[in-house]
Amino acid sequence: MTAADKPGEDIQKEVLKKIKPSDEEKRKLFMVVDELLEKATDTARKMDIDIGRAMLVGSAARGTWISGTHDLDIFISFPEETSREELEESGLLISREIAKDAEAFEERYAEHPYLNMRYRGFDVDLVPCFAVNSASCIKSAVDRTPFHNSFVKEHIDELQDEVLLLKQLMKGTGVYGSELRTQGFSGYLAELLIIHYGSFKDVVSDACEWKPGMVIDLLGHGTAKHEEPLVVVDPTDPGRNVAAALSVDKFARFIEICRSYLDRPSLEFFFPKPQKPLNDDEISGIIEERGSSFLAIVFKTPDLVEDVLYPQLDKMEISVKALLEQYEFTVINSGTWSGEDSVVVIELLSSALPLVKKHHGPPIWVRDHSQGFRSKYEGADETFALYIEDGRYVADIRRKFPTAREVLENRLTDCSMGKQLSKAVKKEHMILENKQLCNIRDADFRVFMRKWQKNGIP
Amino acid sequence: MTAADKPGEDIQKEVLKKIKPSDEEKRKLFMVVDELLEKATDTARKMDIDIGRAMLVGSAARGTWISGTHDLDIFISFPEETSREELEESGLLISREIAKDAEAFEERYAEHPYLNMRYRGFDVDLVPCFAVNSASCIKSAVDRTPFHNSFVKEHIDELQDEVLLLKQLMKGTGVYGSELRTQGFSGYLAELLIIHYGSFKDVVSDACEWKPGMVIDLLGHGTAKHEEPLVVVDPTDPGRNVAAALSVDKFARFIEICRSYLDRPSLEFFFPKPQKPLNDDEISGIIEERGSSFLAIVFKTPDLVEDVLYPQLDKMEISVKALLEQYEFTVINSGTWSGEDSVVVIELLSSALPLVKKHHGPPIWVRDHSQGFRSKYEGADETFALYIEDGRYVADIRRKFPTAREVLENRLTDCSMGKQLSKAVKKEHMILENKQLCNIRDADFRVFMRKWQKNGIP
Numbered sequence: 060m061t062a063a064d065k066p067g068e069d070i071q072k073e074v075l076k077k078i079k080p081s082d083e084e085k086r087k088l089f090m091v092v093d094e095l096l097e098k099a100t101d102t103a104r105k106m107d108i109d110i111g112r113a114m115l116v117g118s119a120a121r122g123t124w125i126s127g128t129h130d131l132d133i134f135i136s137f138p139e140e141t142s143r144e145e146l147e148e149s150g151l152l153i154s155r156e157i158a159k160d161a162e163a164f165e166e167r168y169a170e171h172p173y174l175n176m177r178y179r180g181f182d183v184d185l186v187p188c189f190a191v192n193s194a195s196c197i198k199s200a201v202d203r204t205p206f207h208n209s210f211v212k213e214h215i216d217e218l219q220d221e222v223l224l225l226k227q228l229m230k231g232t233g234v235y236g237s238e239l240r241t242q243g244f245s246g247y248l249a250e251l252l253i254i255h256y257g258s259f260k261d262v263v264s265d266a267c268e269w270k271p272g273m274v275i276d277l278l279g280h281g282t283a284k285h286e287e288p289l290v291v292v293d294p295t296d297p298g299r300n301v302a303a304a305l306s307v308d309k310f311a312r313f314i315e316i317c318r319s320y321l322d323r324p325s326l327e328f329f330f331p332k333p334q335k336p337l338n339d340d341e342i343s344g345i346i347e348e349r350g351s352s353f354l355a356i357v358f359k360t361p362d363l364v365e366d367v368l369y370p371q372l373d374k375m376e377i378s379v380k381a382l383l384e385q386y387e388f389t390v391i392n393s394g395t396w397s398g399e400d401s402v403v404v405i406e407l408l409s410s411a412l413p414l415v416k417k418h419h420g421p422p423i424w425v426r427d428h429s430q431g432f433r434s435k436y437e438g439a440d441e442t443f444a445l446y447i448e449d450g451r452y453v454a455d456i457r458r459k460f461p462t463a464r465e466v467l468e469n470r471l472t473d474c475s476m477g478k479q480l481s482k483a484v485k486k487e488h489m490i491l492e493n494k495q496l497c498n499i500r501d502a503d504f505r506v507f508m509r510k511w512q513k514n515g516i517p
Numbered sequence: 518m519t520a521a522d523k524p525g526e527d528i529q530k531e532v533l534k535k536i537k538p539s540d541e542e543k544r545k546l547f548m549v550v551d552e553l554l555e556k557a558t559d560t561a562r563k564m565d566i567d568i569g570r571a572m573l574v575g576s577a578a579r580g581t582w583i584s585g586t587h588d589l590d591i592f593i594s595f596p597e598e599t600s601r602e603e604l605e606e607s608g609l610l611i612s613r614e615i616a617k618d619a620e621a622f623e624e625r626y627a628e629h630p631y632l633n634m635r636y637r638g639f640d641v642d643l644v645p646c647f648a649v650n651s652a653s654c655i656k657s658a659v660d661r662t663p664f665h666n667s668f669v670k671e672h673i674d675e676l677q678d679e680v681l682l683l684k685q686l687m688k689g690t691g692v693y694g695s696e697l698r699t700q701g702f703s704g705y706l707a708e709l710l711i712i713h714y715g716s717f718k719d720v721v722s723d724a725c726e727w728k729p730g731m732v733i734d735l736l737g738h739g740t741a742k743h744e745e746p747l748v749v750v751d752p753t754d755p756g757r758n759v760a761a762a763l764s765v766d767k768f769a770r771f772i773e774i775c776r777s778y779l780d781r782p783s784l785e786f787f788f789p790k791p792q793k794p795l796n797d798d799e800i801s802g803i804i805e806e807r808g809s810s811f812l813a814i815v816f817k818t819p820d821l822v823e824d825v826l827y828p829q830l831d832k833m834e835i836s837v838k839a840l841l842e843q844y845e846f847t848v849i850n851s852g853t854w855s856g857e858d859s860v861v862v863i864e865l866l867s868s869a870l871p872l873v874k875k876h877h878g879p880p881i882w883v884r885d886h887s888q889g890f891r892s893k894y895e896g897a898d899e900t901f902a903l904y905i906e907d908g909r910y911v912a913d914i915r916r917k918f919p920t921a922r923e924v925l926e927n928r929l930t931d932c933s934m935g936k937q938l939s940k941a942v943k944k945e946h947m948i949l950e951n952k953q954l955c956n957i958r959d960a961d962f963r964v965f966m967r968k969w970q971k972n973g974i975p
Contacts (some may be wrong), residue, residue, distance in 0.1 A: 232737035270882040290910070302792070311908040318888070329520070349901055349913070350871030387866075391875055392913070408845075408871060413808030418850055423769035424728040444808055444969055450729070450746070450769040455807070455850070455969075511902055511913075 067324040071224055071259065074329045078227050079220065080126040088119060088131075091179050095157065099185075102134075108149045111136040116208040118246050121215060124221040125230075129181045134205060136190040139198070142193040147171055150187025156184060157469045170200050194295035207247050208296035208494040214254045224259040224329075225249045231329040232316045234309045240369040242306035244313070250290055251277065251301060253427050266317040271307065318422050336505030337512075341498040346493050351391055352410035354463055355496050358473065358488035360401040361479045366395060371477030375484075376403050378474040379467075386459075386466045387412060396507040401480075402499060406511070410492065415443055420452035464490055525782040527681055528719065532787045536685050537678065537905055538584040546577060546589075549637050553615065557643075560614045561593075566607045568647040571595040574666045576704050579673060581680040583688075586889050587639045594648040597656070608645025615643060652753035664753035665705050672712045682717040682787075683707045684721060689787040690774045692767045698827040700764035702771070709735065709749055709759060725776040729765065772971050794963030795970075797955040803969050804951050809849055810868035812921055813954050814929065816946040818859040819937045826855060829935030833942075834861050836932040837925075844917075844924045845870060854965040860937075860957060864969070868921040868950065873901050878910035922948055 080088070092115050099113035118124035135153060137146045151166065154174035158164040160184075164176035173186040189198040194206035215222070226249050229235035237245035244252075255275050256262045271288035274281070281292035285300040288310040291298040297383035320328050337345070346353050356379065360368070372395040380390045389408035396402045420432035429452055436442045436454040443455040460466045472485050491498060496508070533632070538546070549647035550573050557571035575590035576582035593611060595604045609624065612632035616622040617642075621633035632643040647656040652664035682803045684707050685692035695703035702710075713735050715722045729746035732739070739750035743758040744767040751757040778786050795803070804811050814837065820828070830853040854860045878890035887910055894900045894912040901913040918924045930943050949956060954966070 206592060268884070308905050308909040311905050314881050315887075318884075345901075349873035350919070351873050352871075391873065413810075413866060415797075415807035415809050415849065423772050426726070426776075443803075446968070447766050447769050447773065450765040461808070506584065510904070 067260070067321070070324050070326055073326060074227055075220055076313075077330070078125045078127075078223050078406070080140065082127060088129075088181075091181055092119065092131060092133075095178070095183065098157050098160075099135055099153060100134065105150075106152060106156070108153065109138060109141075110149075110153070111138055114205065114208075116204045120208055121211045121222075121250065122219045123211075123215070123226070123250060125226060126432050130180050131178075131183045131186050132204070133183060134201070135185065135425075136138075136205065137187060139189050139191050141189065141291075143198075146187050146189065154185040156185075159361065169271060169354050176305075185417055194293070195298065203296065207293075209368065210249070210294050211250045211254070215250065218253050219258070220260075220517075221253045221257075221259040222250050225253055225262055227329045228259075228263075228316065228320070229313070231327075231331050232312070233440070234313050234316070237304040238369075239304070239366045241309070242304055243309045244305060245301070248291060248301050251275070251294070255291075263317045263320060267321065269314050271310070277445075302372060306393045333460065334506045334509055336502040337508050338505075342497050342505070342508060343494045345508070346496070349406075349511070352406065352407045352463070353493050354405045354410060354467070355491040355499065356405075356467065356484070356488055357400050357402045357491060358484050359486075360397050360399060361483040363479055366399075367477075367479070369387055371480040372397060372401060372403070375474060375476035375480055378476055379403055379405060379471070382470055382474055383407065383463055383466060386463075386470075387416065388463050388466070392511070394510055396504050398501050398503050400499070400501070400504075401483075402504060404496070407463055412458060414458050414461055415455050416458040418456050420454060422450045423447065423452065424450070431495045464492065521645075525718070525779070528782050528784055528787075531784060531785055532682060532685055536583045536585075536681050538582065540725050542584060546582075546587075546639075549639055550591075551575065551816055553589070553636070553641065556592065556615045556618075557593055557611060560611045561607075564607075564610060564614070566611065567596060567599075568607075568611070569596060572663065572666075574662045579667055579669045579680075580677045581669075581673070581684070581704065581708060583681060583684060589636075589639050589641045590662070591643050592646050592659070594646050594663065597649050599647065599648050601629075601656075604645050604647065608643075612643040612645075612743065614930075647824055652751065653756065653942065661751075661754065662955070665751075666728055668752050668786075669705070669708045669712070673708065676711050676715070679711045679715075679717040679720075680708050683720055684719075686774065686778070686788045687771070688719075689785075689789050690770070692771050692774070696827075697760040697762075697824045700762055701766070701767045702763060703759070706749060706763075709733070711753070721775040721778060725779065727768070727772050729768070733819060761798060790830045792964045792967055794960040795966050796963075800955050800963070800966060801952045803966070804954070807864075807969070810865045810921070811951050811954055812863045812865065812868060812925070812944055813949040813957065814861045814863075814925065814942070815858050815949060815957065816942050817944075818855050818857060819941040821937055825935075825937070826859075829938040830855060830859060830861070833932060833934035833938055836934055837863060837929070840928055840932055841865065841924060843923055844921075844928075845874065846921050846924070850969070852965065852968055855963050856959050857963055858874055858957070858959070858962075860962060862954070863921075865921055870916060870919050872911050872916050874916040876912045876914050878912060881905065881910065883909070922950065 060065060096113045096115065103110040113133060113135050114132050115131065117130065119131055130142060135150055137149065151172055158176045161176035161178045166172055167175050171187060173184060176183050176185070186201055188205065190199045191197050191202050194203050197203050226246060227250060229244050234243040235241070236243050237248070252262045253259065255277050255283055256265060269289065274290045276292040278294050280297040282297040285301055285303070287300055287305060288307045289302040289305050292302040293301050314449065316328065317497055376393055376395050380393055383390060383405065388410070392406040394404050396404070421428035423429050428479055433445065434454050435444050436456065441457040443453065443457070445454050447453070460469060467490050476484065554571045554573065561568045571593050573589065573751055574592050575588065577589055595607065602751060609630055609632065616632055616634045619634035619636045622632055624630055624631050629645060631645065634641050634643070644659055646659045646663065647654050649660050652661050655661050684693060684704060687702050687707060692701040693699070693700050693739070710720045711717065713733050714723055732748040734750040736752050738755040740755040742763070745761055746765045747760040747763050749759040751759050753798055755871065774786065774905060834851055834853050838851055841848060841863065846868070849866060850862060850864040852862050879886035881887050889902065894903050894914065899915040901915070903910065903912050905911070917925060918958050925948050934942065
């Protein structure tokens with residue numbers, strides 16, 4: 060071990076102390092799991108429903124869960140020939156029966172309905188799936204999970220601690236999670252990286268040199284071409300990229316994190332200090348110092364699952380930026396935040412433009428169009444000047460919306476932003492400018508605003 | 518004659534009354550010409566210099582001069598085998614001798630030295646040239662003129678009046694003159710258009726349909742491909758485009774003039790009312806109403822011939838615009854004017870930008886560069902924020918020059934603007950902003966500023 064490795068090793072040990080489940084924690088977890096699996100099998104039998112088996116999947120099953128996480132994924136697998144309706148119906152029947160002993164439960168909907176419950180302190184999902192023969196011929200998205208489970212269990216050897224370290228680094232730095240809100244690394248992806256590289260240290264030092272187009276193919280069986288920055292071929296399905304959800308920015312961010320960590324390893328990468336919300340003075344100070352113009356569109360967050368909400372927020376952000384740019388405002392930065400309310404924040408070079416706007420007409424030699432343009436603008440009230448430039452008519456005219464606020468007030472609801480968001484915005488929204496952003500009191504929003512502050516990158 | 522032609526015909530008759538030289542004017546002109554030609558021949562003989570002959574060229578020679586113009590071009594042609602030095606020397610010797618009877622004279626320099634004099638009320642150029650066999654093997658640019666002269670004289674028939682009308686229309690609307698200041702139609706070009714189309718009316722009605730790429734080849738002998746919007750192949754030189762100096766804007770403007778004239782013919786096209794200089798209130802009013810920012814760079818006009826001055830002014834205008842755009846200012850319009858002082862006027866969307874400026878760095882995976890960028894901007898005083906966007910580092914930094922004035926004060930002299938202009942600007946210049954433009958008292962400048970007013974196009 061070199062001297063340079065030493066500080067990292069110490070820190071990693073300290074991290075593991077905090078995140079590795081104790082024997083007591085493990086014992087308790089598997090007790091609950093055994094109980095649930097038994098209940099599932101018993102219930103199916105009593106109801107005379109033909110299930111393949113009930114099984115634990117996910118990080119709990121693989122020994123890669125972080126201490127204190129109390130998530131259990133119990134899959135109830137049905138024979139492949141079961142109809143979709145039967146699977147859904149029987150899955151729910153069994154789940155509801157089990158949930159009778161739960162502290163609380165609710166039925167949720169992904170591709171199939173499933174049941175989520177609070178059970179003896181654990182957050183349990185009871186999910187029906189088809190028992191297919193291979194991950195490449197699944198009938199439902201969740202059917203893949205048991206295959207992932209088997210592969211990881213077979214190959215993880217003694218590397219669970221390494222997975223824990225990598226997951227915690229990703230969590231601490233905000234790149235963990237493959238859902239659409241985060242677009243980062245999934246747990247399965249972290250596990251595959253550890254299996255491929257053999258250790259936390261080797262993932263981190265190799266990632267420093269990653270470039271888009273990086274391909275990791277553990278079994279050398281990849282069949283498809285992928286466009287994503289990182290490609291990790293699924294060992295259980297040669298056509299699939301496990302890192303498909305990873306955005307280019309989270310990919311870049313992870314590279315940066317690895318470099319910084321190797322350079323100056325510290326506990327903060329794993330357990331960052333919580334960021335303090337900005338107070339009014341700090342928000343005003345940022346806006347004043349930059350000298351740019353801030354706009355915030357605020358509206359009540361519609362009741363949607365995150366994987367529906369966040370893509371609609373992204374769509375709205377892009378579309379509002381495009382709208383403002385169409386009206387010649389220059390966007391510097393933007394961002395979205397969502398809590399009880401949702402907010403799209405746009406930073407503009409300026410939120411006011413001069414009244415004059417240059418309007419390019421057709422070339423003189425396109426006779427009809429150019430004469431039409433001329434007669435429309437010549438001597439019109441809205442025209443400041445009409446002239447020829449590069450062979451075309453140009454009219455300097457009165458700008459319709461000289462402020463960004465006016466653009467939003469008149470055109471915001473034309474923006475494409477997804478069905479539910481569009482409805483929420485149409486129902487009611489506020490437009491705040493500059494220091495009015497202080498009217499948003501939510502502490503988490505005020506942490507989000509740190510994006511506009513000096514120390515954006517740890 | 519159709520009813521529609523009638524008003525035009527009346528107007529054209531009225532125009533001709535004003536611009537067609539009277540018999541008395543013609544008599545007087547040719548008396549002076551005869552006298553000058555005789556003097557030239559006599560002087561050469563006395564000095565024992567071998568000249569081919571002295572001849573009148575230009576519009577006076579072709580009967581296409583506008584009444585009141587008193588310009589005479591006398592060419593003294595030397596045998597082709599004469600050396601360049603000998604031509605220049607002998608040309609000047611003969612010219613100086615003739616100029617002894619002039620009211621005033623000065624020696625001027627184009628490709629060759631020549632003599633300009635005030636002689637019995639006429640503005641006379643005495644120009645030495647080589648008597649070459651064909652316009653396609655000239656030794657000096659002026660050698661072409663005698664060929665043009667012969668061609669027009671041979672083909673003009675009785676069309677002099679038509680030429681006069683076309684020239685006056687071009688003069689009245691600002692498209693006459695092929696010098697670099699105007700980039701419009703030369704007299705020879707106007708003559709060829711009349712010879713080709715047969716009448717003023719037919720030029721005007723055909724020009725309404727011109728498009729870039731229009732080719733007129735009277736003798737069908739053109740040999741070269743030209744990029745200019747209008748190509749009129751020189752009947753005396755198949756490789757040359759007589760309309761080479763015509764800019765796309767003057768081409769478009771002429772098309773527009775012809776359409777407007779046919780639509781509503783009026784004397785004003787030929788004899789426009791002189792435009793009144795704007796007063797202080799009008800200048801301030803324009804600037805205030807548009808809401809944009811005006812900047813003027815004012816400096817003493819260097820002593821240069823127009824064909825050198827105007828290209829340098831154009832170059833300066835382009836280069837100042839590029840400079841301001843490099844610093845993220847948005848140029849709406851610009852223009853140059855030159856009198857005793859020269860002025861470059863720039864209209865900006867805004868002359869002030871916020872302090873924050875978005876500075877794009879390298880992609881994260883270009884390790885050396887991206888780490889260099891990060892260590893330069895991370896925590897630096899000038900940095901507002903550092904973050905990753907589209908896989909690249911971006912730093913929001915403090916803008917070096919947040920006003921256009923600061924850009925000009927610090928970088929103007931780096932602009933490429935031609936040798937003499939550069940010297941003049943470096944020696945001394947003023948930067949005026951918005952209403953300070955009223956400090957420029959020159960009446961002609963205040964007419965030029967009408968460019969920013971409603972009625973730019975007659």
